[in-house]
Amino acid sequence: IKPLEMLGCLIAAAVHDLGHPGLNNNFLIATKHEYAILYNDRSVLENHHLAAAYRILMRPECNILENLTQEQRVAVRTQMIQMVLATDLQHHFKELGKFTTLLASGKMKKSDKAARLRILKIMLKCGDLAHTAKALKQHQRWSGRIKEEMFQQGDLEKKHGLQPAAHMDRDAGTNTAKSQLYFLQVIVEPLFSEFLNFLKEDARAQAKVSAAHKRYESRNNDKNDDNDNQNKKKNEREYGSSNNNTTSNVNNNNSGVIPPQDRISTGTGTETETEIEMETKTTAHKQQDSRTETETEKHYLHSSARYAALRTIEQQLESNTNYWKTEAKQMRRRTSARISESYQDIVRSGIALGVHTSSTRASTGEDVNVNANPNQHEDRKHRKSRVFGSGEHKTPNKPGPG
Numbered sequence: 001i002k003p004l005e006m007l008g009c010l011i012a013a014a015v016h017d018l019g020h021p022g023l024n025n026n027f028l029i030a031t032k033h034e035y036a037i038l039y040n041d042r043s044v045l046e047n048h049h050l051a052a053a054y055r056i057l058m059r060p061e062c063n064i065l066e067n068l069t070q071e072q073r074v075a076v077r078t079q080m081i082q083m084v085l086a087t088d089l090q091h092h093f094k095e096l097g098k099f100t101t102l103l104a105s106g107k108m109k110k111s112d113k114a115a116r117l118r119i120l121k122i123m124l125k126c127g128d129l130a131h132t133a134k135a136l137k138q139h140q141r142w143s144g145r146i147k148e149e150m151f152q153q154g155d156l157e158k159k160h161g162l163q164p165a166a167h168m169d170r171d172a173g174t175n176t177a178k179s180q181l182y183f184l185q186v187i188v189e190p191l192f193s194e195f196l197n198f199l200k201e202d203a204r205a206q207a208k209v210s211a212a213h214k215r216y217e218s219r220n221n222d223k224n225d226d227n228d229n230q231n232k233k234k235n236e237r238e239y240g241s242s243n244n245n246t247t248s249n250v251n252n253n254n255s256g257v258i259p260p261q262d263r264i265s266t267g268t269g270t271e272t273e274t275e276i277e278m279e280t281k282t283t284a285h286k287q288q289d290s291r292t293e294t295e296t297e298k299h300y301l302h303s304s305a306r307y308a309a310l311r312t313i314e315q316q317l318e319s320n321t322n323y324w325k326t327e328a329k330q331m332r333r334r335t336s337a338r339i340s341e342s343y344q345d346i347v348r349s350g351i352a353l354g355v356h357t358s359s360t361r362a363s364t365g366e367d368v369n370v371n372a373n374p375n376q377h378e379d380r381k382h383r384k385s386r387v388f389g390s391g392e393h394k395t396p397n398k399p400g401p402g
Contacts, residue, residue, distance in 0.1 A: 008079035015053035043088040086121035133317040177327035203307040
């Protein structure tokens with residue numbers, strides 16, 4: 001990521017929920033909120049966050065972009081707008097689908113500006129839902145806050161005569177764990193899976209490149225050492241006949257460099273200047289190799305650490321998902337137990353009611369024998385024909401007495 005892009009990312013992440021009223025876009029549109037009217041029902045909250053951010057940035061004491069060129073300011077603003085608008089869950093599957101297609105095509109070039117912007121969009125979307133991949137206690141706290149926020153919106157919807165969604169109705173007895181599990185499995189996991197796989201592949205590639213650099217530097221250093229040895233032997237052959245003393249010192253010195261006291265005694269200094277120049281070049285070359293090797297090692301370790309960090313995020317998200325699976329099962333069991341208990345209560349109440357009625361009729365002396373009054377119990381076939389009008393039962397022409 002280039003420095004200017006990093007600046008746009010940081011600002012977009014900071015402002016992507018700025019001035020959030022705790023209500024979703026659907027509610028603002030349904031109630032004809034001023035934000036919905038202002039932004040024509042399109043990504044209402046996301047447009048509001050961006051507008052609120054730029055109102056602040058336009059203040060002289062808050063304008064952190066004032067030292068950028070006009071072209072740079074436009075680039076940062078365009079990037080911010082695209083990134084924040086992508087956090088609208090209404091466009092979630094569209095954005096994720098484009099990213100997945102780009103990865104599958106194998107044509108993603110990180111030098112391509114449009115491809116980098118698509119990566120940054122997905123990155124901010126993951127950051128927007130990052131609590132799902134945090135430690136379980138943090139995730140539970142944020143889930144509880146979001147649930148309460150949704151319930152509060154459900155209460156407002158009832159006041160406006162609207163029917164809240166089941167997961168926003170605090171009186172509906174919704175299985176919160178099941179709702180959370182659905183959100184993780186349908187929205188979060190596919191998003192994180194695609195992005196983490198992309199980053200892990202990138203980290204693996206960087207680690208491989210760094211390892212290759214290390215091998216190359218090692219071979220290069222060995223080659224340089226061989227060249228140094230050859231130069232030392234060549235110098236010994238060239239200067240050995242002209243000055244035996246110098247040659248002797250060179251042979252006895254492990255570094256292959258003439259000692260300072262012998263350099264002074266050489267007289268003309270021609271040989272000494274050549275040796276000093278060679279020594280300086282060799283030292284500078286070795287220092288450069290050392291710095292390169294250190295940077296390569298750091299880059300390799302950074303890539304490995306980044307891969308491990310991504311794996312940790314992936315494992316934490318999986319752990320949180322398993323937690324909600326367990327919670328959903330337990331809630332289903334508790335719900336089934338309550339239904340069963342309620343059914344048993346109804347059955348017991350019905351039995352008790354029936355016994356009480358029979359006892360009351362018997363105590364009052366009322367005849368409960370069905371054969372006591374034959375006129376009350378018509379023939380079954382006759383009664384059926386009278387109810388369904390089969391024609392077998394004929395109604396008398398004149399009503400009977402009374």
